Amino acid sequence: MLIVAALGGNALLRRGEVLTAENQRANVKRAAVALAELIKAGHSLVITHGNGPQVGLLALETAGPDGAGLPLDVLGAETEGMIGYMIEQELAGILKDHRFGTLLTLVKVNADDPAFQRPTKFIGPVYAAETARKLAAERGWKVAPDGEKWRRVVASPAPQAILEADVISLLVRQGVTVICTGGGGIPVVEGRDGSLQGAEAVIDKDAASALLAEQLGADMLLLLTDVDAVYADFGKPAARPLSKIDLSAVDESQFPAGSMRPKIAAAARFSRDGARRAAIGRLEDAAAIVAGAKGTIFSVEP
Known part of the structure; x- marks a missing residue:
């Protein structure tokens, strides 16, 4: 069975952890063990x-005195290479006779996507409200509340095509x-002459993963995160895990916009005809x- 497995942020950084190479590597080790079971x-x-x-921290570190720094598409390429290297290195250490490859991946988006006017994608560390507003004024950022803290938000246009899908296949x-x-993926827009230019955006990983799974003709889309299942009434006393979601009845708006809703939308998109499976759950439970x-x-x- 061909599975597209999408690792959530917990694969590299658990909630409350400092973004260091050591913390990332320790979490990647755990992710590699779970993924290796599927290959075995x-x-x-x-x-x-x-x-x-990672992309938010790099944007902060590379910004100059005037607030300008490397564009988000370049930072996306940097983080894709860095994280891919860590995952490949750990998996290769477990499955020594297996072949792995990390591929920088361009993803086409529409230049006129409304998301460019309404940034919603959280990136980087969390800040107190006063610090976030100060950084926004200094660097020209857009910021928004993320729970009790604030974070930078950037455009997140819908992915239209995974340009390396044939190579991956x-x-x-x-x-x-x-x-x-x-x-x-690295967001790019296509010019009238067919040339590709980077876009100042970060594409939603779950949406891109669902599109990739479609283009590859995958049998299953596996969205791995740090909770054991999708919960009805999440955050309330009556919260309960859902072992199955009927796509004909699900209402995506019932789920948190910044966390579970994109996963629900991606899973629904991939499995909407009932012929293909999608699932959401905890990384450590991947095989189960x-x-x-x-x-x-x-x-x-x-």
């Missing part, structure tokens, strides 16, 4: 991952486990989710 079970695997904390057919489309024993499975009820 005989599945073909394509791995995607988030980059929100070729590698998969040769038995290579591919790590790609990191951070939603594929087996149908844990997590939340998306289905179309007859």
